Amino acid sequence: MGEASGGAKESQGPAKQDVETPASVGVEVEHKPKLGETWRYPQPRWWSRILFLDTDSLIWLGYRTRLEPEHMYSDPGVSTQLLIGNLDISWQEQLKTPKPDLKRALLRGNVGGLVITGILYGVAQACSLAGPLLLRRIVQGLQCQSAVRNMPAAVAAAAGITCEPTSKLYYYIIGLFLAPAIQSLCENQQMFLLYRLGTRMRNALMAAIYRKCLRLSNAAIQAESTGKVVTLMSNDAQKLQDAMFAIHAMWGSPCYIIAVLVLLWFEVGWATFVGLGVMLVMVPLTGKLAMKLGMLRRELIGWTDKRVGRMNELINGIQMIKFYAWEESFRAAVMAARNQEAIILRRTALWQGFFGLLLFYGPVAVALFVFGSYSLAGEALTPARAYTALALFSLLRFPMSFLPMLVTMIVNALVAIKRIGDFLLRQEAALEPWDKEKTPVGVVRITDGNFSWDTAANADKDKAAAKDPQQPAAAAAAANPLADGKAAEAKAADGNPAGAETASSGDGSSEGNVSADAAAAVTTGPAADAKPAANVRLTLTDIHLEARPGTLTMIVGGVGCGKSSLLSALIGHISRLSGGVEVGGRIAYVAQSAWIMNATLQENVLMGNPMDADRYRAALEAAQLGPDLAILPNGDLTEIGDRGITLSGGQKQRVSIARAIYDNADVYLLDDPLSAVDSHVGRALFEQVIRGPALRSKTVLLVTNALQYLPQADNVLWLEGGHVRAQGTFAQLQAQGLNIAELVHHDDDDEEAKKEAEAEAEKSKDPKHAAATAAKDAKAAAAKVAAGKALDSKVTLTRQATDANRNLTGIEVRESGAISSSVIKLYFLAGGGWVYMVPLVLLFALEQGSRVYTDTWVGNWFGDKYGESLGFYLGIYFMLGVVYGLATFVRSTTFLFFCVRSAVSVHNQLLDHILALPKSFFDTNPAGRILNRFSRDTDIMDATLPASLIQFIGAVATYISILIVIAIATKWFAIALPPLTIIYFFIQRYYIPAARELQRIESVSRSPIYSRFAEALAGVATIRAYRAEAHFTAASDVLMERNAYAFVTQKLAAGWLACRLDMLGLTVLTLCGALVIQGGIEPGMAGLALVYALDLTRFLKHGTNMASKSEADFNSVERIAQYLEPETEARPDTPPEVAAKMPQDWPEHGQVVVQDLQLRYRPEMPLVLRGISFTVEAGEKVGLVGRTGSGKSSLLLALFRMVEPAGGRILIDGVDICTLGLRHLRSRMSIIPQDPFMFNGTVRHNLDPFDTAQDHELWEAIDAVGLRPAIYALGVEKKEEENKDGKGGPGGPPGGRKPPSRRPSKKQIAAEAAEKAAQEAAAAKEEADRKASSGGDVVVDVEAQKKRALDAKVVDGGANFSLGQRQLFCLARAMLRKSRILMLDEATASVDVDTDSQIQGALRLQFGECTCLTIAHRLNTIMDADRVIVLDAGKVVENGEPAALLAKEEGVFTGMVDQTGRASSRYLKNMARTASAVRAEVAASGSPKVHAVERIRSLFHTNASFAARSGPSGMPYVPSKSRLADMVPEGDVVDSGTATPQRMATSELQANTEQDKGPAGPSTSAKE
Secondary structure, eight states: OOTHHHHHHTTOSOOOOOSOOGGGGTOOOOOOOOTTSSOOOOOOOHHHHHTTGGGHHHHHHHHHSOOOGGGSOOOGGGOHHHHHHHHHHHHHHHHTSSSOOHHHHHHTTTHHHHHHHHHHHHHHHHHHTHHHHHHHHHHHHHHHHHHHHTSOHHHHHHHTOOOOOHHHHHHHHHHHHHHHHHHHHHHHHHHHHHHHHHHHHHHHHHHHHHHHHTTBOHHHHHHSOHHHHHHIIIIIHHHHHHHHTTTTHHHHHHHHHHHHHHHHHHHHTTHHHHHHHHHHHHHHHHHHHHHHHHHHHHHHHHHHHHHHHHHHHHHHTHHHHHHHTOHHHHHHHHHHHHHHHHHHHHHHHHHHHHHHHHHHHHHHHHHHHHHHHHHHTTOOOOHHHHHHHHHHHHHHHHHHHHHHHHHHHHHHHHHHHHHHHHHHTSOBOOEEEOOTTTSOTTOEEEEEEEEEOOHHHHHHHHHHHHHOSSOOHHHHHHTOSSOOSHHHHHHHHHTOOOOGGGGGOOOOOOSSSSOGGGOEEEOOSSOTTOOOOTTOOOSEEEEEEEEOTTOEEEEEESTTSSHHHHHHHHTTOSEEEEEEEEEOSOEEEEOSSOOOOSSBHHHHHHTTOOOOHHHHHHHHHHTTOHHHHHHSTTGGGSBOOGGGTTSOHHHHHHHHHHHHHHHTOSEEEEESTTTTSOHHHHHHHIIIIISSTTTTTSEEEEEOSOGGGGGGOSEEEEEETTEEEEEEOHHHHHHTTOOOHHHHTOSHHHHHHHHHHHHHHHHHTSHHHHHHHHHHHHHHHHHHHHHTSHHHHHOOOOOOSSSTTTOSSOSOOOOOSSOOHHHHHHHHHHTTTHHHHHHHHHHHHHHHHHHHHHHHHHHHHHTTSSOOOHHHHHHHHHHHHHHHHHHHHHHHHHHHHHHHHHHHHHHHHHHHHHHHSOHHHHHHSOHHHHHHIIIIIHHIIIIIHHHHHHHHHHHHHHHHHHHHHHHHHHSTHHHHHHHHHHHHHHHHHHHHHHHHHHHHHHHHHHHHHHHHHHHHHHTHHHHHHHTOHHHHHHHHHHHHHHHHHHHHHHHHHHHHHHHHHHHHHHHHHHHHHHHHHHHTOOHHHHHHHHHHHHHHHHHHHHHHHHHHHHHHHHHHHHHHHHTTSSOOOSOSSOOHHHHTTSOTTOOSSOOEEEEEEEEOSSTTSOOSEEEEEEEEOTTOEEEEEOOTTSSHHHHHHHHTTSSOOSEEEEEETTEEGGGSOHHHHHHTEEEEOSSOOOOSEEHHHHHOTTOOSOHHHHHHHHHHHTOHHHHHHHHHHHHHHHHHHOTTSTTOSTTSOOOOOSOOOHHHHHHHHHHHHHHHHHHHHHHHHHHHSGGGOOOOOHHHHHHHHHTOEEOGGGTTSOHHHHHHHHHHHHHHHTOSEEEEESTTTTSOHHHHHHHHHHHHHHTTTSEEEEEOSSGGGTTTSSEEEEEETTEEEEEEOHHHHHTOTTOHHHHHHHTTOHHHHHHHHHHHHHHHHHHHHHHHHTOOHHHHHHHHHHHHOOSOOSOSSBOTTSOBOOOSSSOHHHHSOTTOBOTTSOBOOOOOOGGGOOSSOGGGOOTTOSOOOSOO
16 A cells, blocks of 8 residues: 555554653562463473473463463474484485485484384383283183182082182282383383474474575476465474374384284184284275375365465455455355365265274274184183183274374375475575675676576476586585575684575674675576577576676666566576676665565564664664654554555565665665655655665665666666666667656756766776775764764654554464363354264264173173074174174264364355454454464364364263273272272363463464464565575574474373373272272173273373363364454445445446545554545546655545544445445445555456456456566467476466376376377477468467467466566556546556556546546656645645645645655646646537546657557557567457557667657657
């Protein structure tokens, strides 16, 4: 939005506090620290860690109060610097191999941990086998005692039956206690260490991805969608961490199964092989299931990437989406991906149902076949042997059933590592050391430079780099994604020349902080003598440039001619195909779209540099930030919102300029920084910064469309079509055809100033004089600061006594207490409510009942309780097993479908709610924070939460059934049941408050990682130019460490719980054993009770872990529910009673009446518009002007109801807009914003998201704004990609990579190969036809060419178009909407003057009958307006015709015009008077108003031109790419009948010669 946008917003927050606090009047207040304020995690000793005793105090603290991030355990083993250091070294070694393997690289530094955990795992598994063996001894003893009791003593003595004494059975009970106790200690330590190991690997990968992103080439950034990169960091790295706890089970489970089978051999002999056969049948089934689930997961990831990418665009462009009323279009795009995810999730749920069947039914099936075959062979089984076998089968349940799931997790992790490894091999922007002897400080030199944004060229480079392991040093450094400048800093400190990593030293100060050796010259791509490939489309061709200290080089040219690309070449952001690039010293870069961090204004200016108060204040003053700091609620410590949302475009640009000044670099690259600021501010910036003391002694390259400053340049580079049209001084360029004298106002009044500037420039070319000037300027600035004179009056650093408004976005809200019932209710109702729940409860009961009765029947069978035949027992056992299996399958699938329905419904509610939230919500919540709900939290809700819930409910059901069985078997155990249950729930309730807060802290500490990551991704060019990689990686490392501390502490608490629950389970087991021995119960029931008691510990622990994990996973649902609470905007549709009274095509005329309008951004904030009233008649063109903070943009926000008025009203054609639906209102108006918005998709979809326009209408709009060449160029790229890859290639659906689908069959592969061969043959034939055509004529299917161009891909943010071209896209959209009311927020700020003039003409023609309100920074764009409204401090201070306002000598508007300079102000005043006279003349003659518009347009059509030819609309037709002949056939005729322009040589290009003048006649100067 315009310059006032932030101005109004900056006044938010509480008023300055003048109240004296107790501290300020000297009263000492005794502070009693609250519980937990001074507590820190104790340093653990090895013996305390065995039982997790060091965690006792943390759990107690969590139970008493709310845990905070500072309470976490600071584990030195998860230091990011340590982890990335290890990975860096091993990855470098891998890069030297033919096939770099990230898995091997990750093992460095982690092998010891894997070995130790492997040993602990082996001991734990061995101890678990002791239980069934001791169980057999106990049941045999009980059976013997029972038999002896049931026969006479004489008979027993005669038979010589002797039973083991009861005391010996108690020894077995002690053994039954000790073996699981040792197992518990080893298992808990092993799990904690594995989770810690997983965290180390995850953080190493996240750090590597972050560093890689800061080094990616622009082509690689375009190739990787933002959604995919965020998914790599959030989901893929997490998958490795999740899989680590299963790593030993991959080898341990098969070993364990073999050991159990050996023990079974001793119990059931040969029948073991029957069981083995059944298992061998089941293992391939589970393997198939694992493969199927892995494939579904990969397919799901593809759609998730696409959905997250769409959401990222939606969140970042939400303001424009609301302006255009495009919510439905974007919702449909997100829902299309979400619906595909839902389909895959349902398929996954079905396959997981089969998986659940194998999980629980597997051991039952094995037991059925073993017992059945053993009995059918006539062998006899005793209850002791039977229940020992049953206990062993139970031991098989976990390894058999979880092995496939573990395989799936490992497969997911391997897929993730593969994706990350491929990403780490992406092409980078290479940085080489600065050769001081070759390139002096401040010298910028490009020799024979050829550069390209073409991604195809970079893909070839990627392959070449991968194939050649013996890379030169510089290239090897370029391929290193992990280096962050540490090596460079170390070398610089030692006085040695720094290597390739030097670029990230990032210090920013030239006062001895950085060794000269640490600065680097930027080079990208191959050696200077390399030749560009024939098939690569060049962006810049044959560039020659040299600039020295103390000189100003200005780069000018038409839209898309390569101005910004030239600066990108100097910072290594575009691929160099040939030639040489040298930049001596350090660079400061001001991007065309200012990159602002979500931090304080001070942090944005310093950007990691140490604070130098004098230099800081001087930078703020020079950047004209004084008035803004006075408005900001907390001065320079006010936090700027995400993406700089709280600042206007001009304020963001001036913060960026202040950053560059403070950096005190050697070379300054300024990419059109004056376009976003008001004209008087722009003049001050040019005079005080660019040509002032701040940069006078520096090397400055300025891309600009402000051509009035050209006479002051030492060298002007005129670009056209990607090559240098002319170069030299202003006078030399005029001689070569640059005709812009009229715009420069190059008259006698400025001659003296110009001569002074030229003389100064000549002197500054002498190095000695330049150094002297620099010293003089530095002393003058220091003296000025020290004296505190003018500076203090201009820069006022007012700061509040409180931190109340320091943090606009705030720390992310973290709920406290248990998961609220409202969150559970939300999830429960979203899944279907009681309709699903009642059958599920019955299914769980049926499953447990059938399981218990199946096991009980084994005792009945081998005890021959009913005296029936073998067939009777076996048949019932088989039927019970079938019932159990069916119950398991049905309850699993039913429950998982319930969870999928719930996840999809909750996501859709969130999406709808987010789209309906007001603008203020997005101002105060960073994009990363919102995106985290749609990425990580949604992924947990989709995949993790259902697994946690189903396991938790299953464990609870099993726990209840076990206790019931033991109570029935032992009778007396029922007495111990209540206290044991109370103890269990006490432990759980004591632990869960701490566990819950730990999970929340871990979740909240994760969001900033992704927020800062997405922010850095958007500012890669700026970060790299300033060589600030080290600063940003260090900040990211700290965030990752905090998250790792939270996760490690969480797992310590989980270990603490596991130890306590194991002790409780062992108590139950021991108690059960003692009661069984003492009570003299039936051996069958005793065996069943002991089998279940052995299982109890595992289910107790598993159930509590799943309870905690379910609650932790519910935290994601809770976080989503938080965003369902904020109040939404007004309804989108107009109430029927209001719509009935309105005309169908409202607004018919476009009259706007503003009556006493008051506006504030939030209820607690002051008014930014204070009773504004004015009327704009239908068809009037009104300019809105005012200084920063006057309320210009706030008025536009009010017109679109982005902020609801606090008072007054706005009427459009007599209808109060507050009575209308928002979609109805916004869709009937158009806005051309200051910051253009484009999204990932096609050209067609960017122009017309709802597909309401015909192709010919699209091309009319495209021609009207002159975008045809740029769009045709994309069409040519698309055609080449199709010819190269085939139609069925990797293009996929618009907007992203096609998600992977099922593996194709041989027939499909053959068919695709045949189709591809046919396409290649057709392409070859077409090429041959082209070559064979006579006279070089090209025969082209124009319609196919047009369709291909409209379907060409637009990458994230429209990055394959220049900023000016993106602005033209917005203008074309407005033309397609055909609205009666048009708002322009400095819509032509980013285009050259010639294009600006042409656009102004197009606006007057296309929108001649429309009502237009224009916020203007270039005053010449509104001097011919019907009226100008001047705002100041939220009020209308002047309102009238420009000429009438300029007649007031003391008027505000007159003052603004006078500030542009004497010559410029005379030109503007003359323009206003002439326009006024023309309007009066036309009105007097009774002619239509459009005649006045036509005459004014012809009068003020500029003589300046960068374009040598015109397109069908009279717009400049400058190609942004080369090979124009490939885009448009020579002499071809388009549908309109107008001949398309011919390709012309440079020598043919003339600036507005007589033969090029259009039908409007010769342009006339304002003076005429």
